[in-house]
Amino acid sequence: SQTIHQWPATLVQPVGSPLSLECTVEGTSNPNLYWYRQAAGRGLQLLFYSIGIDQISSEVPQNLSASRPQDRQFILSSKKLLLSDSGFYLCAWSASYSNQPQHFGDGTRLSIL
Amino acid sequence: AQKITQTQPGMFVQEKEAVTLDCTYDTSDQSYGLFWYKQPSSGEMIFLIYQGSYDEQNATEGRYSLNFQKARKSANLVISASQLGDSAMYFCAMREGRRFYFGSGTKLNVKP
Numbered sequence: 756s757q758t759i760h761q762w763p764a765t766l767v768q769p770v771g772s773p774l775s776l777e778c779t780v781e782g783t784s785n786p787n788l789y790w791y792r793q794a795a796g797r798g799l800q801l802l803f804y805s806i807g808i809d810q811i812s813s814e815v816p817q818n819l820s821a822s823r824p825q826d827r828q829f830i831l832s833s834k835k836l837l838l839s840d841s842g843f844y845l846c847a848w849s850a851s852y853s854n855q856p857q858h859f860g861d862g863t864r865l866s867i868l
Numbered sequence: 869a870q871k872i873t874q875t876q877p878g879m880f881v882q883e884k885e886a887v888t889l890d891c892t893y894d895t896s897d898q899s900y901g902l903f904w905y906k907q908p909s910s911g912e913m914i915f916l917i918y919q920g921s922y923d924e925q926n927a928t929e930g931r932y933s934l935n936f937q938k939a940r941k942s943a944n945l946v947i948s949a950s951q952l953g954d955s956a957m958y959f960c961a962m963r964e965g966r967r968f969y970f971g972s973g974t975k976l977n978v979k980p
Contacts, residue, residue, distance in 0.1 A: 801968075847913075854921070856963070
């Protein structure tokens with residue numbers, strides 16, 4: 756069966772520091788991969804999605820970037836974090852075909868000090 | 869226009885009673901998928917139920933059922949026999965191709 760791993764679970768970083776969040780999927784090939792951010796008590800904001808290696812679409816202009824160096828690995832990065840980058844980050848995958856659902860990792864709670 | 873609309877920010881239900889969470893969607897595609905997710909306070913997004921646009925029967929998964937009314941573009945979630953553990957945020961979502969659209973969520977509180 757397919758599983759998705761996302762780490763770390765929590766992260767506290769100072770303003771201006773770099774960021775790297777990692778997500779990997781097992782048990783499937785060529786998945787669509789997604790990064791979302793969720794502010795407290797709010798809905799999901801799509802940040803990036805990817806349909807293949809090195810194929811990244813950005814939804815919201817910001818100081819974050821994403822990379823997909825391998826088929827089942829998706830990385831969210833920043834060179835310099837802002838206070839506004841605080842939030843709950845969720846990675847998700849879906850099959851590249853049909854109308855099947857997304858499945859989510861457990862999320863990363865990011866606090867910027 | 870909003871792709872997914874959830875008009876109930878919060879709802880209360882008595883334990884053991886049934887509850888309906890509303891969801892309407894907007895699409896011009898013929899092929900799409902509709903989903904419900906549960907997000908407890910711990911944060912993980914738990915997939916509950918799926919309805920394909922071509923499915924004629926309403927989807928059911930245990931105590932969850934999806935009341936799919938295609939002409940009205942609605943996909944309401946029905947939870948039967950509510951339990952205290954059902955207290956959470958619930959999100960309705962739609963898939964068009966590779967894109968997913970989420971509603972703003974409904975916070976359900978189950979009272980003992």
